[in-house]
Amino acid sequence: MKASAGTVLPFPCASRSAGRRALRKELLRALRASGSPVIVDFSDCGTLNHEDIDLMLKCAAQVAGRDTQLLFVSGSRATRVLLDVTRVSSLVPVFNSVTEALAYPQTGAASDAEDFLASQGQEP
């Protein structure tokens, strides 16, 4: 799904069997494309296993040092707890819903514009 402030993709968690491989491919491809924020939605994930955590870390590594912004939507409080326990939430901003993620001030072109204006010494 292409949103105005970024691309929203479901997280291909290991518990999901159908289309997981394709979703994973799409997610990694989206992360490689710079400039557009990627919002990864965990709403369909009941629980997370070690493969999921590997993939999360891979996603974070994929965008490290690049313009692409990665945001996670936990979807449930249990998933949020797991993201906190694994310290993933200290690497990637985590939100409770896609709406919150889209409203994140640093998301998308708006933040780039703010940064640009700030660097020019102008009021945003």
Added chain:
Amino acid sequence: MHTSTVLSYEAKSGDMPLVAQAAKSNSERKEAVELGAVVVVPAKEDFAAMSLAAININRAPSSPAAATEDSRPFYSSRVPILGNDILLSWMDLVRKLGVGSLWLTSSSTDQGVPCSDLAGFARQGLDQLLVIKLKSYAEMDLADLVRFHCESRNPVTEAQDARGQLGVCLLDHLALHAGGEKHEFSCGASESERMPYQFRGYAKRIMSATERQELVGDALTAACAMRPLGTEIREQVWIGEGAKLAASVRVIGPAYIGDRTIVRSGATVGPFASVEHDCVVDCGTTVERSTVLPRTYLAPGLLIRHQLVDGGYVEDLTCGIVADLRPAGLGSRIQRRETRQQAFSEANVFARATSASALGASASDFARSSTTSQPWLQVKL
């Protein structure tokens, strides 16, 4: 069940003057009061509830039922707090009252003593029965409770604090006899016959993860009477027997590390953290303002903050949500070899309290009989 019981207390001069005098003023016909005590600890229903909670954890998070069930506690009231067994702390309080022995029984925490059993106590000639449901830690002067009960002349006195009932009630012979005429589980009296005893001292509900953590913090900072069971190696840092800490481990007080617990390189424990006995905290993991319950393994690199971890489950103290650490290999229960098949069995639950002092039956007898409803075990104090 009570045919051979010796559960009684006879007040002698200078031995238990408070109870004796209170009884005198209440009723001139008696010189002595026979006071019995019962401690009700969680039974199999609670352990079944723990399993149910575990099952519900694995449900889809969007399910409303899962959201409700996930908030349930999944530990028992006998799980140690800074190495302390709450049952033993209650037993100490009963001992101070001058009662020579007490009865242990298992029941769901929401239930009390069956009325038929109350009648059994009455038939033995008990004048008063102290019933303690093991769901709270309270620094209660039980003698004051007895005094209040005798002065108020109500069949049942129930201790409560600002947050509600504490699970401690005192029944007189009227309530015990009334109990025999009823068939439902109760304390032997209707709500109107119960006199509240307002307790203003220190109390925490140990089945609530949040209050349990508050108790840990208070005990570590000497804000209550409980003290960690271990050696204070420096200010507000206690280490249990046989605990092994790597050289690079940071322990920030107030903190407690229980017996035989292993804390590996780069890990941080504290402040306001308790890692109970036989745990393993792997490399780089931080445990802060949290409790790790016995025999828990924590994988490397985790951040446990404002949480309670019990084996493969973590409960967030701020929102009460329980998450399963096991599928990701982040946490698990360390099984003891000799009890691999029977973790959480009642035999283990009662073994410590009764190891040297069971009068009427052994702990193993208790374990066998616990498959029937409401097993009993008499313990000398």
